[in-house]
Amino acid sequence: MTIPLETVEKIAKLARLKLPKEVAHQKKLQKELSDILSWVQELSTIDVTGVEPLINPSQLFKKSTPTREDKVTDGGFVRDVVSNAPEEAHDMFVVPKVVE
Amino acid sequence: MSKELLKFTLSEAKEALKTKQISPVELTEAYLKQAEDIRDLNSYLEICHESARESARKSEKKYANGTARALEGLPIAHKDIFCTKGIRTTSCSRILSNFVPPYESTVSQKLKDAGTVMLGKLNMDEFAMGSANLTSYYKPCYNPWGYKIGEKHLIPGGSSGGSAGAVAALAALAATGTDTGGSIRQPAAFCGLVGIKPTYGRCSRFGIMAFASSLDQPGPLTRTVKDAAMILQNIAGYDPKESTSIDKPVPNYLSTLNDSIKGKRVGIPKEYNLPGLDKEVNALWKKTQKWLEEEGAIVEEISLPHTAYALPVYYIVSPAEASSNLARYDGVRYGRRVEGKTLDELYELTREEGFGEEVQRRILMGTHILSAGSYDEYYIQALxxxxxxxxxxxxxxEKIDMILTPSTTSAAFTQEKAPTDPLQMYLNDIYTVTANLAGLPGISVPVGLTSQGLPLGMQLVAPAFEESSLLNMAQHIENKAGFPNLYEAGLWNLRAN
Incomplete structure (x- = not known):
């Protein structure tokens, strides 16, 4: 199974990753992704009738993972929150202009 | 003299401190010196001299005035995936190379509150994606056992490679790690250490950089089973800050460590007897079964029929979750930024520069799996x-108490012999991923050396929340195995080998 190069480009766009410029490098990536996908393909042969997906093991331990009340427990850390920002102004994150 | 202090294990050091044979300050100095002396291994990314000395002095006072806490004055180190307040934490990714967390992870906070001295931050695979510590932005790190056989580029395993290398080279009494598909147990096996991956939710993931949230679980790497029990005792427990954290009492792991295992039933899954299994590993697997029988356990063959599908499931679920988790690294709120003309260009350039090859590959794979058209076919089917x-x-x-398998199919390999095909590298996790997928606790215990002189480990897997039984049986294996004492084996002395 081979994923078309256009599909690789499409998923790279979705993932906001710039693909390598060299075609050889792109082809290598295409091959690696195709190989992995072919390998995991064998799962499609398994009969899963009546089986529910297991998304997270905590589904198995329901009684032991309580949810807490939905209320604010802290706050007032604006300086901490923006302390690692590449660019900030007036306690806010700065990005390139998005509205014309 | 200072090197002699390295001979104590965590539990022995605690006794020596309690009885005032040694002091936290001299112990910390010995470990800081050792961390410097093993620079060639590249286990440490950063050594925190000043803060370590300050904690040691504080511990000194606590011992003097009789208020010493559970792990007072014991020098340990953290995998660089645990956020440490005010100390740079990078997950060994370029994208986080300037990140200084404004908060502390629950696990590192608990260890701080228990009185440990934090020596520094440890190397790992980038965002924990790897099995040989070769994907780190800060260069690979190495396995001190390699120096004993003339291979300076022996890999320590991964992703907690720096943790395993540092503890094996006696440059920390214990280290934290995280295990998503075997990242504690495999490096522990490769470096002759004990490594435990607790039940999913037993230890809080709060403040640990997420790779695959339904699989990630923190745990310790230590020299002995008892040391592992001591660390686990202090990091396990409910954390309201983490939605999958388990609200169950934490048993006293030390009190049952030496209980009899007479009549315990141990299952040997026939599906784990793979054609590619190394002969020496297989022989030690059999030997371990014999040891357990000598201790009164009943060993029997069992079947785990879906074992062969575990790796493909893992390589769907983990990249899917990773692609979602790593979407947060966008060059806007933290981490490195590469400027672009538009916001989209900024994202793309930032992520292209910031993520390494393996991480990008997994993000692409995960994005594909979760995209319309593939979601049901791959993701839901895998779940x-x-x-x-x-x-x-x-x-x-229902019929047995514990499962015994090898931790890895072979001993550690060298950087030069590491597979370059990603699929081949993925096969490293073959014995360990099943426990992560099922949320079960697993432990790797060193059981012997290959003819070449490299460590091998055996894995025990127990039902959920049975860490006590796991540690108890592991203790019996440790007693029987008589694995070399790391200090006497001279692992700390890289120059002598």
Missing amino acids: KVRRMIYQDFEKAF
């Missing part, structure tokens, strides 16, 4: 098979 893998264990545990 259903995941439940079948869990059900295999559930059924097995």
Whole structure:
């Protein structure tokens, strides 16, 4: 199974990753992704009738993972929150202009 | 003299401190010196001299005035995936190379509150994606056992490679790690250490950089089973800050460590006897079964029929979750930024520069799996098979108490011999991923050396929340195995080898 190069480009766009410029490098990536996908393909042969997906093991331990009340427990850390920002102004994150 | 202090294990050091044979300050100085002396291994990314000395002085006072806490004055180190307040934390990714967390992870906070001295931050695979510590932005790190056989580029395993290398080279009494598909147990096995991956939710993931949230679980790497029990005792427990954290009392792990295992039933899954299994590993597997029988356990063959599907399931679920988790690294709120003309260009350039090859590959794979058209075919199908893998264990545990398997199919390999094909590298996790998929606790215990002189480990897997039984049986294996004492083996002395 081979994923078309256009599909690789499409998923790279979705993932906001710039693909390598060299075609050889792109082809290598295409091959690696195709190989992995072919390998995991064998799962499609398994009969899963009546089986529910297991998304997270905590589904198995329901009684032991309580949810807490939905209320604010802290706050007032604006300086901490923006302390690692590449660019900030007036306690806010700065990005390139998005509205014309 | 200072090197002699390295001979104490965590539990022995605690006794020596308590009885005032040694002081926290001299112990910390010995470890800081050792961390410097093993620079060639590249285990440490950063050594925190000043803060370590300050904690040691504080511990000194606590011992003097009789208020010493559970792990007072014991020098340890953290995998660089644990956020440490005010100390740079990078997950060994370029994208986080300037990140200084404004908060502390629950696990590192608990260890701080227990009185440990934090020596520094440890190397790892980038965002924990790897099995040989070769994907770190800060260069690979190495396994001190390699120096004993003339291979300076022996890999320590991964992703907690720096943790394993540092503890094995006696440059920390214990280290934290995280295990998503074997990242504690495999490096522990490769470096002759004990490594435990607790039940999913037993230890809080708060403040640990997420790779695959339904699989990630923190745990310790230590020299002995008792040391592992001591660390686990202090990091396990409910954390309201983490939605999958388990609200169950934490038993006293030390009190049952030496209980008899007479009559305990140990299952040997026939599906784990793979054609590619190394002969020496297989022989030690059999030997371990014999040891357990000598201790009164009943060993029997069992079947976990969906084992062969575990790796494919893992390589669907983990990249899917990773692609979602790593979407947060966008060059806007933290981490490195590469400027672009538009916001989209900024994202793309930032992520292209910031992520390494393996991480990008997994993000692409995960994005594809979660995209419309592939979601049901791959993701949902994998999650259903995941439940079948869990059900295999559930059924097995109706008749047996514990499962015994090798931790890895072979001993550690050198950087030069490491597979370059990603698929081949993925096969490293073959014995360990099943426990992550099913949320079960697993431990790797060193059992012997290959003819070449490299460590091998055996894995025990127990039902959920049975860490006590796991540690108890592991203790019996440790007693029987008589694995070399790391200090006497001279692992700390890289120059002598």
